[in-house]
Amino acid sequence: MTADWPIISATIWLPILGGALVLASGDKAPNVSRWLALIFAVLTFLVSIPLYTGFDAGTAQMQFVEKAPWIPAFDVYYYLGVDGISMPLILLTTFISILVIIAGWEVIQYKPSQYMAAFLMMEGVMVGVFAALDAMLFYVFWEAMLIPMFIIIGVWGGANRVYATIKFFLYTFLGSVFMLVALIYMYFQSGSMEILAFHDLKLNLTEQILIFIAFLLAFAVKVPMWPVHTWLPDAHVEAPTGGSVILAAIMLKIGGYGFLRFSLPITPDASNELDWMIISMSLIAVVYIGFVALVQQDMKKLIAYSSIAHMGFVTLGFFIAFIIMARGDVDSGAVLGMQGGMVQMVSHGFISAAMFLCVGVLYDRMHSREINDYGGVVNVMPWFAAFMVFFAMANAGLPGTSGFVGEFMVILASFRADFWFAFLAATTLIVGAAYTLWMVKRVVYGEIGSEKVAALEDINKREALVLTSLAVAVLILGIWPAPLIEVMDVSIENLVRHIAITKL
Amino acid sequence: MEYNLTTLQPVLPEIFLLSAACLILVVDLFLTEKTRLLTYGLSLAALIGTIAMTQYAAGPAHEIILSGSFVRDPMADVLKTGLLLVTLFAFVYAKDYLRELGILRGEYYVLGLFAVLGMMVMISANSFLTVYLGLELLALCMYALVAFHRDSKTGAEAAMKYFVLGALASGMLLYGISMVYGATGHLVLSEVAAVIAAGNADQTVLAFGLVFIVIGVGFKFGAVPFHMWVPDVYHGAPTAVTLFLGSAPKIAAFALAIRLLVDGLGGLFEQWQDMLIILAVLSLAIGNIIAIAQTNLKRMLAYSTISHVGFIFLGLIAGTDKGYSAAMFYAIVYALTAAGGFGVVTMLSRNGLDAENIHDLKGLNDRSPWLAFMMMLILFSMAGVPPTVGFFAKLFVLDAVVSIDMVWLAAVAVFFSIIGAFYYLRAVKAMYFDKPIDERPLLSSMDTQVAMSINGLAILAFGLFPAALLTACRTAFGI
Numbered sequence: 001m002t003a004d005w006p007i008i009s010a011t012i013w014l015p016i017l018g019g020a021l022v023l024a025s026g027d028k029a030p031n032v033s034r035w036l037a038l039i040f041a042v043l044t045f046l047v048s049i050p051l052y053t054g055f056d057a058g059t060a061q062m063q064f065v066e067k068a069p070w071i072p073a074f075d076v077y078y079y080l081g082v083d084g085i086s087m088p089l090i091l092l093t094t095f096i097s098i099l100v101i102i103a104g105w106e107v108i109q110y111k112p113s114q115y116m117a118a119f120l121m122m123e124g125v126m127v128g129v130f131a132a133l134d135a136m137l138f139y140v141f142w143e144a145m146l147i148p149m150f151i152i153i154g155v156w157g158g159a160n161r162v163y164a165t166i167k168f169f170l171y172t173f174l175g176s177v178f179m180l181v182a183l184i185y186m187y188f189q190s191g192s193m194e195i196l197a198f199h200d201l202k203l204n205l206t207e208q209i210l211i212f213i214a215f216l217l218a219f220a221v222k223v224p225m226w227p228v229h230t231w232l233p234d235a236h237v238e239a240p241t242g243g244s245v246i247l248a249a250i251m252l253k254i255g256g257y258g259f260l261r262f263s264l265p266i267t268p269d270a271s272n273e274l275d276w277m278i279i280s281m282s283l284i285a286v287v288y289i290g291f292v293a294l295v296q297q298d299m300k301k302l303i304a305y306s307s308i309a310h311m312g313f314v315t316l317g318f319f320i321a322f323i324i325m326a327r328g329d330v331d332s333g334a335v336l337g338m339q340g341g342m343v344q345m346v347s348h349g350f351i352s353a354a355m356f357l358c359v360g361v362l363y364d365r366m367h368s369r370e371i372n373d374y375g376g377v378v379n380v381m382p383w384f385a386a387f388m389v390f391f392a393m394a395n396a397g398l399p400g401t402s403g404f405v406g407e408f409m410v411i412l413a414s415f416r417a418d419f420w421f422a423f424l425a426a427t428t429l430i431v432g433a434a435y436t437l438w439m440v441k442r443v444v445y446g447e448i449g450s451e452k453v454a455a456l457e458d459i460n461k462r463e464a465l466v467l468t469s470l471a472v473a474v475l476i477l478g479i480w481p482a483p484l485i486e487v488m489d490v491s492i493e494n495l496v497r498h499i500a501i502t503k504l
Numbered sequence: 505m506e507y508n509l510t511t512l513q514p515v516l517p518e519i520f521l522l523s524a525a526c527l528i529l530v531v532d533l534f535l536t537e538k539t540r541l542l543t544y545g546l547s548l549a550a551l552i553g554t555i556a557m558t559q560y561a562a563g564p565a566h567e568i569i570l571s572g573s574f575v576r577d578p579m580a581d582v583l584k585t586g587l588l589l590v591t592l593f594a595f596v597y598a599k600d601y602l603r604e605l606g607i608l609r610g611e612y613y614v615l616g617l618f619a620v621l622g623m624m625v626m627i628s629a630n631s632f633l634t635v636y637l638g639l640e641l642l643a644l645c646m647y648a649l650v651a652f653h654r655d656s657k658t659g660a661e662a663a664m665k666y667f668v669l670g671a672l673a674s675g676m677l678l679y680g681i682s683m684v685y686g687a688t689g690h691l692v693l694s695e696v697a698a699v700i701a702a703g704n705a706d707q708t709v710l711a712f713g714l715v716f717i718v719i720g721v722g723f724k725f726g727a728v729p730f731h732m733w734v735p736d737v738y739h740g741a742p743t744a745v746t747l748f749l750g751s752a753p754k755i756a757a758f759a760l761a762i763r764l765l766v767d768g769l770g771g772l773f774e775q776w777q778d779m780l781i782i783l784a785v786l787s788l789a790i791g792n793i794i795a796i797a798q799t800n801l802k803r804m805l806a807y808s809t810i811s812h813v814g815f816i817f818l819g820l821i822a823g824t825d826k827g828y829s830a831a832m833f834y835a836i837v838y839a840l841t842a843a844g845g846f847g848v849v850t851m852l853s854r855n856g857l858d859a860e861n862i863h864d865l866k867g868l869n870d871r872s873p874w875l876a877f878m879m880m881l882i883l884f885s886m887a888g889v890p891p892t893v894g895f896f897a898k899l900f901v902l903d904a905v906v907s908i909d910m911v912w913l914a915a916v917a918v919f920f921s922i923i924g925a926f927y928y929l930r931a932v933k934a935m936y937f938d939k940p941i942d943e944r945p946l947l948s949s950m951d952t953q954v955a956m957s958i959n960g961l962a963i964l965a966f967g968l969f970p971a972a973l974l975t976a977c978r979t980a981f982g983i
Binding site for chain 2: 150173
């Protein structure tokens with residue numbers, strides 16, 4: 001249904017214009033640019049709240065729709081709308097952006113106005129990716145994300161940042177351009193650029209497989225799936241804390257969103273044919289990458305690999321739907337798997353953001369991410385230790401935290417598909433606990449590692465604010481996930497019904 | 505025909521420009537070093553006046569005058585306006601650079617205006633002879649401009665190479681034209697097209713003629729394997745000249761291709777389509793790959809030009825009006841972007857030292873954040889990253905290629921543009937991630953800064969609202 005107020009446009013353009021304003025405010029009075037950025041981030045979050053409160057959870061139709069001609073010569077429209085899949089992700093984006101602005105308050109001293117502006121503009125563009133219903137509009141927003149992220153990692157990142165950021169850009173660019181060719185091809189087949197029209201477009205199996213592979217290249221790199229995951233450890237480690245948070249919390253979800261919005265509904269038969277490939281890649285990510293995380297010495301790298309493993313659950317949840325439907329089981333198993341994937345996306349957004357922020361707190365003080373440099377942090381930073389242990393438990397999937405809900409739903413659904421899928425997926429409960437808790441044990445507990453550790457100060461009010469917000473979110477989602485699941489239920493059921501119908 | 509103001513209205517812009525150029529040539533003789541800015545001001549006024557004349561004479565009709573040798577159609581109007589605007593930017597950027605090098609002579613502007621005149625004649629050509637006339641006027645002015653800096657050895661070498669290779673290519677073009685004339689018996693393009701359509705021409709002679717004409721067109725664009733002159737000439741010429749050479753003549757080369765291959769020899773589409781496919785793929789490959797190895801910014805941009813030419817050819821290969829309008833959009837957008845890119849290089853050059861290496865870009869974000877931002881927009885536009893207009897230029901060309909079921913060609917093009925993205929990223933990396941080598945602040949005059957801001961922001965604005973320029977290009981081809 002069409003929107004009375006252009007809420008989505010406001011959520012997109014307010015941070016972008018805010019970013020331009022922050023850029024113009026310059027670096028002569030850095031606090032001005034910081035406060036300006038914070039005001040815009042909070043405003044954007046407030047503007048996005050009506051998307052939740054005014055959302056009709058009973059329909060799978062697109063809501064808050066805005067449509068205006070943009071490039072009439074190519075049937076490209078400025079077409080925005082949200083459903084149960086994209087709305088939670090938009091709220092996640094606007095919420096996390098506030099935390100990122102607060103987190104970068106003191107540590108960013110070099111050109112803070114450019115830093116804040118880059119994040120604000122990226123926020124607007126990411127909301128645009130989730131809300132776009134026109135293929136070209138989606139692609140423009142998708143690619144436009146790369147520029148601010150490239151600058152953020154490259155200017156404010158760590159020692160090896162240039163390698164990491166160029167790798168990130170080229171890897172993602174490679175995947176995206178083949179998606180562009182697929183989108184153009186479908187435009188000529190269907191005569192329209194609307195993504196919803198692509199959902200209904202009839203394609204034969206060869207076309208579907210080629211288009212599926214084109215989309216796979218784009219989304220597999222973004223998620224990231226094994227084996228195209230190698231950009232992520234470098235990018236996450238070298239990025240500044242805020243950059244890692246946005247990368248892990250939001251950007252990875254854009255890949256998962258892409259599978260739900262594009263691969264599954266547009267090429268259901270190809271997805272069916274190639275589900276074995278995606279499921280094996282997901283399981284390899286869960287198991288193998290979990291073991292890789294176990295041997296890491298750098299905290300950020302460990303959390304980066306843990307992100308890859310958690311995102312393996314997401315893609316697993318999405319694609320076991322086909323196995324379940326093929327078995328003739330009740331299709332609520334398929335819906336459960338997809339819902340689990342979605343919940344895992346939102347939960348991982350909170351948890352990985354929190355873990356990176358915790359590491360950021362330590363790094364701001366010690367300028368080291370090596371586990372060996374720490375030890376016994378709990379003695380000098382008890383409040384911080386409390387937060388870190390809590391988030392580590394959430395990362396390991398402790399019931400009561402949001403990490404458990406998504407993983408449990410996916411493992412349950414995997415049982416419906418195949419016992420061995422569930423078995424392999426459930427190993428994450430062990431391996432995930434292993435690497436996270438072992439890191440926590442070495443960093444937080446034990447004897448105090450060095451004099452530098454003994455001199456550490458506990459978290460200040462600003463850091464406490466950020467970590468508390470995330471802790472509350474993780475707890476609420478863990479104890480009472482119903483609001484999230486209700487919102488996306490109808491949209492996911494609609495999607496499962498859609499992919500059950502073959503296009504051939 | 506009768507020669508009065510009404511019948512000569514279509515050719516009014518050219519007459520105005522010719523008169524202005526001659527006037528400026530004479531006025532400049534009486535000026536000194538200190539009053540040289542008058543030449544500069546008069547040249548800008550001449551360009552603006554010509555734009556006004558072009559818009560005044562513009563309209564939807566195809567007017568053919570002067571015994572069929574001159575045509576004024578919507579495509580010519582759009583291309584001439586684009587050409588004149590790009591030249592305007594080029595002249596503004598060139599002034600400070602020339603003054604630093606001590607070669608701020610009036611001849612630069614006069615030769616530039618005559619070159620523009622040559623390009624306008626090429627754009628409006630309806631006969632082989634007019635095409636050649638405009639081409640040679642452009643070429644001779646460019647040869648002199650490349651050698652403009654008398655004390656530069658690389659400049660002299662570049663001019664020599666350009667002259668010899670250019671003369672060879674012009675000879676090839678003329679040879680092809682003579683063969684087509686021999687086969688069809690006509691010089692006027694529309695009559696040639698009619699003879700070919702009727703099937704009355706000797707096919708073998710026509711085919712040979714076509715090959716030589718494609719060679720001539722390929723050289724003018726700088727497409728592989730006729731690209732040898734591009735890196736050396738771009739490198740050796742003074743940057744103010746490279747700026748002009750790398751931007752405006754691309755628009756004229758596009759017009760050359762349309763007039764010769766589409767208007768004149770459109771009946772031989774299948775033959776020249778195959779040739780252009782080979783040229784396009786080679787240009788995309790070689791341009792992008794060799795650019796990676798360059799440390800000199802001008803050479804890097806030269807090789808990237810070759811790759812962009814590959815994309816323009818893709819639009820021509822499509823053979824549809826949509827394809828031609830996409831190629832036109834790309835040519836105009838590219839000229840604007842190239843003018844901006846080389847313009848930044850001229851703004852960085854100081855005290856006679858050319859800032860032509862990539863490491864001269866280092867730390868530009870610290871020295872001048874606004875200029876770094878403009879250059880970033882320009883570089884990302886060349887790489888084809890949204891939301892700059894370069895993305896839409898590539899998109900429209902890819903659309904045209906996919907519409908004729910050549911999806912493989914589109915895939916090849918995007919693959920090479922990924923390779924191409926690397927060297928643009930390297931330049932952005934130098935500007936934003938590195939500390940500056942040269943800490944001196946950038947001084948440039950107000951008009952240069954304003955022009956660069958308009959240039960960069962136009963790239964962003966057209967990227968957000970590409971419909972306006974696209975519609976202009978499409979009406980030029982009647983869709």
